[in-house]
Amino acid sequence: MSEIPVIKAALLGAGTVGSGVYQILEWQKEEMPKKLGAVVRLKKILVRDTKKQREGMDSSLFTDNWKEILEDPEIQIVIEVMGGIEPARTYITEALQAGKHVVTANKDLLAEHGKEVLDAAAEHGCDLMFEAAVAGGIPIIRPLKQCLAANHLTEVMGIVNGTTNYILTKMTADHMEFSEALALATELGYAEADPTADIEGYDAARKVAIMASIAFNSRVTFQDVHTEGITKITAGDIAYAAELGMVIKLLGVARNTETGIEVGVYPMLIPREHPLAGVNDSFNAVFVHGDAVDDAMFQGRGAGKLPTASAVMGDVFEIARDLRAGSTGRINCTCYKELRLKPAEEMENRYFIRMQVEDQPGVLASIASVFGNHHVSIAQVIQKSVSGGVAELVVITDKVVERHFRDALLIMGEMSIVKEISSVLRVYTQNH
Known part of the structure; x- marks a missing residue:
């Protein structure tokens, strides 16, 4: 032998x-x-x-x-x-x-x-x-480079940070506030002593930049990823999401659109029936859409x-x-395209806005008018009375260009009837 x-x-x-x-x-x-x-x-x-x-x-x-x-x-x-x-x-x-x-x-x-x-x-x-x-431990780089190479991929998205997913799972399942869930995650070793890279979304942004580069064959770097963390999420936001049939997850989303690549990391409301909605605790998952494969999801332990x-x-x-x-160097850099990267203000999303407003007639009409003047269409409204003449208003928009939405928020922030804009979150919608 x-x-x-x-x-x-x-x-x-x-x-x-x-x-x-x-x-x-x-x-x-x-x-x-x-x-x-x-x-x-x-x-x-x-x-x-x-x-x-x-x-x-x-x-x-x-x-x-x-x-x-x-x-x-x-x-x-x-x-x-x-x-x-x-x-x-x-x-x-x-x-x-x-x-x-x-x-x-x-x-x-x-x-x-x-x-x-x-x-x-x-x-x-x-x-x-x-x-x-x-x-x-989840195979995703080789599937993107090899197994799915015969596809034009239009979306790669996922939960790629176990710390934040654990925190949001605890906030959802046990009705904890963010600070309580973070303390528990730290105690159990899911969060680092300095959790900034996780809770501010930077860790997820680095991973999404790498995946987007491979999936769309065009260079995306960490600096290109519009990033928001989970530190402002409250138990109230999670309760409203549940009322709307959704859950909140920190998602990295990369899309290859006709006008360029959209790439960002944000807390998002995602419908409860979406496969990613059921990925809990420290598990990670990546969801891919291609023209030939349709939808595929990869799930498992994202760290450890x-x-x-x-x-x-x-x-x-x-x-x-x-x-x-004798066949080394077969597959190296696959970024053979130079696709446009869309700036944040051009991206399109649906939004969830929670605000405190004066509890009086005509308030909703005034807010609807501001949105309408800025090309923002309202899909759903939930209004609940709160003490002291202030009502809590939750508005879900249809898809809107970010700069139009931000302009509308700027105007509303200066209105005397709006006491506080408490939360602004994106709502995930499929692009295919």
Whole structure:
């Protein structure tokens, strides 16, 4: 029997995901020869502190010297799970320039410098894979690049942040206010000590930028994504959503329209019967619409040590197969178009507005008149009396261009009959 080839790899980072990658490599030792026709073995692990004990990991592999990895001709695959833009950007670029293949889970880097590293991979005939960068253990990058490549995709949307989904689930199921749900999420480890990137929507925006770039074959960066978080959502908003047969989710929505790409992350009301409405707790899901496939949804664990490591190792196995077949560098940057990116003021949405108004005749007519003057059509109104001569009014609009809607809100904010505009949220509507 011929000897099984060994493919040497280096791991950059031995934190949560890094330890998960190490663990899966151990689990898969016996099956790799049958799955890959080879065995992937770690030769080096780059860490800040080589003296620090890391449970279950072979400390003889630790190094704090990047050059040891870069200049080792035996190391063919570099697995980057350090996070952050630097030094990861430098290490990945140098690895590709040295002809090494790279797997990364780094959404921050790809959402801002994706073109740069993908171009480096193409120039040197290397594989650069990043399945773990978007939705943890959920396969979505490879389906978009390969399985759905025969489609013209017009929409990619989803719940791509587990922290915010957990918070909104608790607010919905247990009638909590935002601050209570955030405290619980922090206590249970779903939220970081500084949860800003999650609750303000930045984490989701990076992931949506990556997905939109691949789905529509045109470059979208983090800065292009119009982003709003969930910090202003109240238990009252969630109760109204329920009354309207909807739930509130933080959605990343990317659409390829005739007039350009629309891409944003916002809390949205979504009909209870939509498949995404039932995705709860820390689960993620991505919903895709294409001309041939119609609708497809991918759901699962969007973060965590082993789900993320599962996606990383899927990419490592794919590169190992490419190396065995002599077919690396097959699929690199797929952004061969330069589509227009629509500015926020041109996007079209339906809206939910909750406001406090004077409880007197003619108020609704005055508000309807302002909306009408700004091309905003009202679809539904709910009015409830509140104490002290102030009524709570909820208005759902039809689809409207954002700048017209914002102009109308500006006028209403100055009207004496409007005491407060308490909430403004988008309402999801299918475009196909």
